[in-house]
Amino acid sequence: MANYGMALDYKNCINCKACEVACKEENGVLLGADKHRIWVGANDVKGEWPLLDIASAAFLPSQCQHCEEAPCQEVCPTNATYYNEHGVVLVDAEKCILCSYCMNACPYDARYVDDRTMTVDKCTFCTDTRLARGETTTACQNTCPTKVRTFGDLDDYDSEISELLRTREHFSLKENLGTKPKLFYLT
Amino acid sequence: MAQTVEQVEETGVVAKVREFISTIPYNKIGIKDLINYEKTPLNNLLAVLIVAFLAMFVIGVASYLTHGHHAYNITREHPWGLLIAVYIFFVVSSTGLCIVGSLGDVFGFKDYELISKRAIFGSIVTILAGFAVIAFEIGHPVTMLIYNVLTPGLTSAIWWMGTLYGLYLTFMIIEFIFLLKHDMKKAKIFGLTGLLVGLAAHSNLGSVFGFLNARPISNGVYYPTYFILTAFITGIFIAYIMMGFRYKMNWPEPVKVMLTNLAKIQGLLISILIFFVSWKMLTDVYGGMPNRSEVAVHIFHSWTFWAEVILAMLIPLFIILKDMGRNINGMFWASLSGMVGIFFMRYNLVHDTQLKPLQMMKIREYQLSPEWIHYFPSSTEIMISLGGLGVCLLLYYIGSKFFNLDADEQH
Numbered sequence: 388m389a390n391y392g393m394a395l396d397y398k399n400c401i402n403c404k405a406c407e408v409a410c411k412e413e414n415g416v417l418l419g420a421d422k423h424r425i426w427v428g429a430n431d432v433k434g435e436w437p438l439l440d441i442a443s444a445a446f447l448p449s450q451c452q453h454c455e456e457a458p459c460q461e462v463c464p465t466n467a468t469y470y471n472e473h474g475v476v477l478v479d480a481e482k483c484i485l486c487s488y489c490m491n492a493c494p495y496d497a498r499y500v501d502d503r504t505m506t507v508d509k510c511t512f513c514t515d516t517r518l519a520r521g522e523t524t525t526a527c528q529n530t531c532p533t534k535v536r537t538f539g540d541l542d543d544y545d546s547e548i549s550e551l552l553r554t555r556e557h558f559s560l561k562e563n564l565g566t567k568p569k570l571f572y573l574t
Numbered sequence: 575m576a577q578t579v580e581q582v583e584e585t586g587v588v589a590k591v592r593e594f595i596s597t598i599p600y601n602k603i604g605i606k607d608l609i610n611y612e613k614t615p616l617n618n619l620l621a622v623l624i625v626a627f628l629a630m631f632v633i634g635v636a637s638y639l640t641h642g643h644h645a646y647n648i649t650r651e652h653p654w655g656l657l658i659a660v661y662i663f664f665v666v667s668s669t670g671l672c673i674v675g676s677l678g679d680v681f682g683f684k685d686y687e688l689i690s691k692r693a694i695f696g697s698i699v700t701i702l703a704g705f706a707v708i709a710f711e712i713g714h715p716v717t718m719l720i721y722n723v724l725t726p727g728l729t730s731a732i733w734w735m736g737t738l739y740g741l742y743l744t745f746m747i748i749e750f751i752f753l754l755k756h757d758m759k760k761a762k763i764f765g766l767t768g769l770l771v772g773l774a775a776h777s778n779l780g781s782v783f784g785f786l787n788a789r790p791i792s793n794g795v796y797y798p799t800y801f802i803l804t805a806f807i808t809g810i811f812i813a814y815i816m817m818g819f820r821y822k823m824n825w826p827e828p829v830k831v832m833l834t835n836l837a838k839i840q841g842l843l844i845s846i847l848i849f850f851v852s853w854k855m856l857t858d859v860y861g862g863m864p865n866r867s868e869v870a871v872h873i874f875h876s877w878t879f880w881a882e883v884i885l886a887m888l889i890p891l892f893i894i895l896k897d898m899g900r901n902i903n904g905m906f907w908a909s910l911s912g913m914v915g916i917f918f919m920r921y922n923l924v925h926d927t928q929l930k931p932l933q934m935m936k937i938r939e940y941q942l943s944p945e946w947i948h949y950f951p952s953s954t955e956i957m958i959s960l961g962g963l964g965v966c967l968l969l970y971y972i973g974s975k976f977f978n979l980d981a982d983e984q985h
Contacts, residue, residue, distance in 0.1 A: 458788060461785075462729070464733035465733075466727045467721070467725075481717075483717070484712055484715070485712060488782070491788070491789070491928065492786055495932065495934055
């Protein structure tokens with residue numbers, strides 16, 4: 388079994404939002420659901436003119452962190468949220484009762500309501516779309532012009548993502564919460 | 575032959591159940607008797623209010639069924655709104671009434687036996703009103719009933735809370751039936767079980783918020799314990815209101831004794847609550863924990879927090895301390911104020927938990943992120959909430975006509 392994760396070379400991000408568009412196209416995200424499934428955050432420049440910290444103005448692409456200890460999974464009363472065999476956090480729409488507890492529990496604001504099914508939806512790492520078709524990349528990775536994203540098997544020593552995490556320093560978001568996120572930001 | 579024996583046994587069980595149900599004492603009344611109430615101005619006002627609330631409930635539910643959650647002002651950032659607060663308001667009331675009812679028939683304090691039946695019936699109608707409201711907040715209540723059983727999420731506080739409340743309601747109904755039949759021994763057994771299950775359910779409701787490590791303002795042991803304390807306080811407020819309406823403010827001596835004692839207990843409980851809230855807010859503000867202290871400062875500046883403090887804590891405590899709990903008429907009015915305060919307490923709990931954006935930088939370029947999440951309930955949410963109150967009052971009125979909720983003569 389694979390253990391999927393994603394590394395983001397976020398300083399390469401140019402905020403073209405091609406990843407958001409590709410994700411919407413691939414996963415059928417409804418029009419208007421902006422910054423729901425994946426998004427690109429923009430930091431404000433720190434400091435005062437002329438002492439501006441240009442590096443602080445980096446863009447920070449993000450999405451569901453597919454945590455190893457996902458709070459959204461722990462709080463789900465019907466086990467609608469589950470880990471698949473590859474450690475990807477998914478939602479079984481059949482079982483979702485829309486109590487919205489997961490939306491409140493997710494520290495990453497990564498869940499939203501799909502108005503068609505009236506259940507909670509989230510990033511799936513393209514499990515039921517691209518990966519189901521035998522592809523090895525997610526839509527957001529595939530479309531990124533500056534190669535910000537690298538998706539792959541964290542347990543495979545030879546995978547590109549393992550190589551990146553071995554050779555580059557990296558951090559995760561809100562690590563102090565103990566959620567063990569599987570999105571890694573390369574520095 | 576075996577089948578025939580089974581059939582005979584089955585018929586025997588059915589007959590026993592039928593006999594059990596047929597011996598539950600109740601008043602044989604019709605709709606005419608329900609409409610024929612004493613036509614005082616206050617009763618007329620209450621009747622009009624109940625009908626208006628029920629009409630709002632119907633309109634609110636129709637609006638929800640037509641537009642779904644879009645009829646509510648809840649958002650992705652603020653997914654829990656007024657209906658969750660009102661659900662909590664009703665189930666806290668239920669647990670509180672269960673505690674007050676248990677003083678007499680479970681713990682054997684004779685002075686409180688005269689309110690046991692009424693309080694236990696109150697605990698049933700309040701939780702039913704809570705369920706009536708939450709049914710229109712949960713997106714798929716039928717799916718919940720199915721998958722709560724088929725694939726239970728045992729790590730979820732909502733699962734435990736919902737399941738235990740279901741059990742609690744069952745025990746409360748059985749206890750009430752035994753109280754009606756004046757079988758005090760069985761009432762005590764089911765009362766004690768119901769009380770323990772109810773306290774566990776209620777504590778779990780607090781832990782729904784306490785488990786949220788994404789929300790530092792609510793995370794921790796505070797809510798699971800504070801919920802039990804505030805439930806007892808709520809139960810005493812409602813005890814005053816129920817007895818005030820029952821005796822039209824002309825208190826018989828035993829009722830006076832009971833309510834004076836309850837007022838003294840209430841004085842102690844409110845003092846403890848003030849101690850709890852003060853230290854919660856002080857540690858939040860001065861503890862300096864990111865995402866907690868600034869939220870607490872924001873809460874200090876909201877009028878709903880002060881409505882909670884003044885209406886539910888300061889006014890009742892002042893009335894109690896002024897005459898050492900002997901001003902029963904004053905306590906009746908203070909209890910009405912207290913219940914409004916308790917409503918704000920529940921609203922604040924839900925809203926304050928979601929005040930702070932999760933700071934994942936979902937902002938447009940060159941635009942500051944919103945400082946606080948704003949929420950104000952929609953008309954549909956308000957109508958369903960008031961409808962819940964209407965359901966509660968109507969069920970209580972019907973129950974008070976159907977059953978003898980006063981203490982039995984033998985007491």
